[in-house]
Amino acid sequence: MKITTFHFPFFLLFLSGLVLVSCNRNGVSSKTGVPYNDPYNGGLQINRKVKEGPGPGLIVIEGGTFVMGGSLNEDITYAHDNLKRRVTVASFYMDETEVSNADWLEYLHWLNQNFPDDNELYYNALPDTLVWRHPLSYNEPYVDLYLRHPAYQDYPVVGVTWEQANAYSAWRTDRVNEHILRERGALVDYRTLSESQSRPGEPFNTDIYLNGQYRGEGIDGERMPQDNRPGAEDGARRPVRMEDGILKQPYRLPTEAEWEYAALGLVGNTEYGNIESGKVYPWNGLGVRSAKRRTQGLIMANFKPTGGDNMGVAGYLNDGGDITVSVTSYLPNDYGLYNMAGNVNEWVADVYRQLSFEDFQDFNPFRGNVYMDKAYEDAEKGIIAKDRYGRPIKVPAKAPRKQTWEELQAASGDSTQNSFDYDVRGFADETNSELYGVTTLINDKARVYKGGSWNDRAYWLNPATRRFMQQDQSNAMTGFRCAMTLVGSPEINTRSKPTFPANRSAGQGNRKFLGLF
Structure with missing residues (x-):
């Protein structure tokens, strides 16, 4: 079969289009064409293959x-x-x-072990x-x-208050995420931690870890993600980020x-x-x-x-x-x-x-919306203030939306200035403290149970x-x-209904540019 010279460029163009599409599937921005996860162009890491799953004990x-x-x-x-x-x-x-008695005893045991x-x-x-x-x-x-x-x-x-239930939920979040990181090697494993002479001075907290404030000897694991930032040393490692899709949302x-x-x-x-x-x-x-x-x-x-x-x-x-x-x-x-x-x-x-x-x-x-923000110890450096248990200190929100940089710096460390109504759980319902316990038992601390x-x-x-x-x-x-x-997607049960075929042709702009459609 004779192949004319006209077909060669078209064939090469077709192959290049496939390469571009293939690269796009493997991590190329569909809007700029710049590869993801490339240490030579900035090291932006985008994870496409993260499959969300429930945390321990949960069902969808x-x-x-x-x-x-x-x-x-x-x-x-x-x-x-x-x-x-x-x-x-x-x-x-x-x-x-x-939540069972055994679950609560685990909580009490941890508190006693870490704060004896x-x-x-x-x-x-x-x-x-x-x-x-x-x-x-x-x-x-x-x-x-x-x-x-x-x-x-x-x-x-039983015998637990609403406040205790919330405290348990926050504790559970940190223990689940800590366990995930230790199992993956992003933090030192439990045995190494228990035998270490340089144990961390405070327990793991998810927010503090994500802010880069939980690092160092006796903390960092050997299998932390690779640091692809320009200028990083060969083999450099970094903490897990939320973008990695590894950590769980709060309980x-x-x-x-x-x-x-x-x-x-x-x-x-x-x-x-x-x-x-x-x-x-x-x-x-x-x-x-x-x-x-x-x-x-x-x-x-x-x-x-x-x-x-x-x-x-x-x-x-x-x-x-x-x-x-x-x-x-x-x-x-x-x-x-x-x-x-x-x-x-x-x-x-x-x-x-x-x-x-x-x-x-x-x-x-x-x-029940009460808008709280994490307080900054140093707003310019982005360092979050911590309490004596290593948890972020929460303060009433100062604005309904993102503050300007100048506003953030001015408000850093000042929890007294607040013109924003951060407590809207009553939707402007006024509660009369003089009548509470006399003609009503309802106030802003009345919580629903069912x-x-x-x-x-x-x-x-x-x-x-x-x-x-x-x-x-x-x-x-x-x-x-x-x-x-x-x-992510809210749809769980798809077998009982027809669905559109999944669109896996990300990067069609490249293909159209190449004249393949």
Whole structure:
């Protein structure tokens, strides 16, 4: 076959186009043509192959639209505090189970190991086991045994305040990220750390690490990422960055909307974008007993059916629990979450207001925004101020948007000047301190809890019911579970619907320029 001279340039052009496209897939800017991850042109590192996954203990909750308050088929308290409104909840992660006693003992053990002389820190983290006391009940054994006895290690922790739950979530974030970095070799491994004579002076903190303030001998691991910046020495290493896609987002309490959405688990009642049947509880049906043949008649949650009946008749206990039960008891809902009804009530992040349904955003509604910023020890150098535990010091936000450089320098170290209303959790609702405790129990420290407990009637098992308690209070019926924001695409379940083919032709501009289309 004779190949004319006309075909050679075209063939070479075609090959060059393939090379450009191939390079683009391997890390070339589609807007400038400059390669990523090249130490000779600046060393910008862009990671295209990061696949986000949940942190330990979490499962993914695909978000969507639902009618918040829609599952409430009766309002026996006449509170009218969760009237129906349609909202959208973004996809997120949520703990499969409630936080257990064993989980909390791990937290206490870490505090004792790292701050052995700080009795105040340890004491403040202890749950209030005195919540079991009641003047007309003999619950004294639970005071000493419930938290620490191995028989209760998989039972949900109780006696924790909203504030303690948030402190645990922050601690958990740092421990998970620290473990990831030590396993990858970006930080020294646990054995080397324990045997080292030059142990770091303060524990790992994610924000401090990302700001480059947690480095040095006895900290840096041997398998840190390569430093591709111009001028860096051969074999130079750097700390992990958020851009690497290695570290996890913060653990936190779920918002009320997230919690209610996840508890309902309507994903199991949905087909082709239609919710075919609603729910009153996290399971299908109007009753609290199983209708399936193999489990027919079994109670679906741990609650109190009637006064004086916490567990049924000897020989055939109805729910198998006198107080709480293991966090993996009963069947999970359609998202795979255990005990989203009964066992213990669960703290959520929101401030309680009876009229929250009137003042809300229809995307990720949340009432409780208090805008805080990390304080700078040296704003010009970008050094974050730390407390005695190595955590960043948080101060009220000074502006609703990014400050100018001059404003940032002027405000550095001055926490007194603040014209911005950083506390909008009440949406300008005024609270009268003189009436608190007299005619109202609602103020800016009233926090929502949901789900019903071992000591509640079936009404409170409905995900739309809501109650409140002061954020520094606790009881024997309330625990919590953590959530985490999901980053990237919200779509999880794609098998049940048609999808467009993935567009993998990044760099078409190059191909069009070359005349290939």
